Amino acid sequence: MPTDEEILGRSGVDDLDAILSVTRADVDDAVHVVADNADAIFTWDYEKGARPQLNKLYEKAKHAQWNGETDLDWSIESDPEELARAMNGPRAEAFAHKGVDLSGTPVASWDDDTWTEFGMEVQKWSLSQFMHGEQGALLCTAKIVETVPWIDAKYYAATQVMDEARHVEVFAKYLDTKLNGHYPINAHLGLLLDDIINDARWDMTYLGMQVMVEGLALASFGMAMQVTQDPLLKQLLRYVMSDEARHVAFGVLSLKEFYEGLTDAEMLERQEFAFEAAVRMRDRLLQQEVWERMGVDPKVIIPRLRVGDRNQDPFQQLLFSKIVPNCKKLGLLDANDGWLRARFDTLGVSQFEDWADTSEEYLDLDLDAVSADRLDAAAG
Numbered sequence: 434m435p436t437d438e439e440i441l442g443r444s445g446v447d448d449l450d451a452i453l454s455v456t457r458a459d460v461d462d463a464v465h466v467v468a469d470n471a472d473a474i475f476t477w478d479y480e481k482g483a484r485p486q487l488n489k490l491y492e493k494a495k496h497a498q499w500n501g502e503t504d505l506d507w508s509i510e511s512d513p514e515e516l517a518r519a520m521n522g523p524r525a526e527a528f529a530h531k532g533v534d535l536s537g538t539p540v541a542s543w544d545d546d547t548w549t550e551f552g553m554e555v556q557k558w559s560l561s562q563f564m565h566g567e568q569g570a571l572l573c574t575a576k577i578v579e580t581v582p583w584i585d586a587k588y589y590a591a592t593q594v595m596d597e598a599r600h601v602e603v604f605a606k607y608l609d610t611k612l613n614g615h616y617p618i619n620a621h622l623g624l625l626l627d628d629i630i631n632d633a634r635w636d637m638t639y640l641g642m643q644v645m646v647e648g649l650a651l652a653s654f655g656m657a658m659q660v661t662q663d664p665l666l667k668q669l670l671r672y673v674m675s676d677e678a679r680h681v682a683f684g685v686l687s688l689k690e691f692y693e694g695l696t697d698a699e700m701l702e703r704q705e706f707a708f709e710a711a712v713r714m715r716d717r718l719l720q721q722e723v724w725e726r727m728g729v730d731p732k733v734i735i736p737r738l739r740v741g742d743r744n745q746d747p748f749q750q751l752l753f754s755k756i757v758p759n760c761k762k763l764g765l766l767d768a769n770d771g772w773l774r775a776r777f778d779t780l781g782v783s784q785f786e787d788w789a790d791t792s793e794e795y796l797d798l799d800l801d802a803v804s805a806d807r808l809d810a811a812a813g
C-alpha cells in the first residue's frame with residue numbers, strides 16, 4: 434500500500450512547514466503551460482441516448498444556458514468594505530467560539546478597520562480561487578470532449594465547456610468591477626489542477642475535476658451564497674451552483690459504469706488520487722496568501738487557528754459534504770478494504786458518506802429555482 438510520503442510528497446498530512454513550503458515560482462508569468470498527455474478520440478457510434486442519464490443531463494444543460502451579461506444585474510452597487518464590516522462581529526464570535534487565542538500575535542492588536550481589511554482580502558482571495566478553479570474546469574471539460582469515447586458524454590461535456598466559460602467570465606467580472614482585482618492561483622490548487630490535466634487516463638479528469646474539485650466548489654458556493662449579503666453575488670452564485678450540480682452529477686454518472694469494471698489495483702490508483710486531491714484542497718483552505726498580504730507570518734498564525742483537532746472544524750468538514758457521498762457512490766470508499774474511508778477518517782470527513790449523492794441531488798439544485806429568479810429579474 435502506498436504511503437502518504439509517496440502520495441503527497443510529505444510524510445505528515447498536517448505537517449505545516451511542508452504545506453507552507455509549497456509556493457509557485459511563476460505567479461508573474463502571463464501563461465502557464467501543462468502537458469495534457471491525452472489522445473483525442475473519434476467515435477463512429479452516433480446513437481444519441483445510448484446512455485440515457487447522460488442524454489438527460491445534456492438535454493437539461495441545453496435548456497439551462499444563461500447569460501452572465503444579461504441575466505445578472507451588474508448595476509447593483511456593492512460596497513466590499515461595508516460587506517466585510519458586517520462580517521466582523523460573526524468572525525470574532527467564530528474565533529472566540531473555537532477558543533482561538535490570538536495573544537502574542539500581530540492579530541491581537543488589530544483594530545476594527547484592520548479586521549475589515551482582512552475580511553475584504555478573504556473575500557477577494559476566495560473568489561479568486563473560485564475563478565482559477567473555474568478556468569481549470571474549462572480546460573478539463575474541453576479535454577473531456579476529446580478524450581471520452583461516448584457520444585452522449587461528448588455532447589454533454591461540450592455544454593459544460595460553455596458553462597465553465599460563463600463561470601470564469603462572471604467571477605472575473607465580479608472581481609474586476611466590484612473588488613478591484615484578484616489574487617494569483619493558490620499553490621496547492623495549482624498543483625492539483627496541473628495533476629488533473631497532466632494525467633493521461635480519461636477518467637482521472639472526471640474524478641479530479643467533476644467529483645473532487647467541483648464537489649468542493651458546490652459545497653463552498655452553497656455556503657458563500659448563504660453568508661454573503663451582496664445581492665449580486667448571491668444571484669451569481671445561485672446561477673453558477675445550478676450548473677455545478679449538473680457537472681458533479683455528470684462525473685458521478687459517467688464514472689459509476691466505468692469503475693464497476695476496474696480491478697482492485699486500478700481502483701487503488703483512483704483512491705490515492707481522490708485522497709491526494711482532498712488533501713490539496715484542504716491545504717489551500719489555509720489561505721496562506723491572505724495572511725502574507727496582511728503582514729502576518731502564516732507559520733505564526735495558522736497553528737493558533739488550529740485549536741484542538743483541525744479535523745473537527747465543522748466549517749471545514751462541511752466542504753467535504755458533497756465529495757464523500759459521491760466517492761461512496763463510485764465504490765471508492767469501500768474498495769481495497771475501505772482504504773479511502775480510513776484516509777477520510779484521518780481527515781475527519783467520512784461522516785458524510787450517507788448524505789445525498791449529487792447524481793440525484795442535482796435535480797433539486799437545478800433549473801426551476803433559477804428560472805424563477807430569471808423571471809423575477811425580467812419582470813422587475
Ligand SMILES: [Fe+2]
Nearest residue numbers: 567570597600
Ligand atoms: Fe464551474
Ligand SMILES: [Fe+2]
Nearest residue numbers: 570647677680
Ligand atoms: Fe463546473
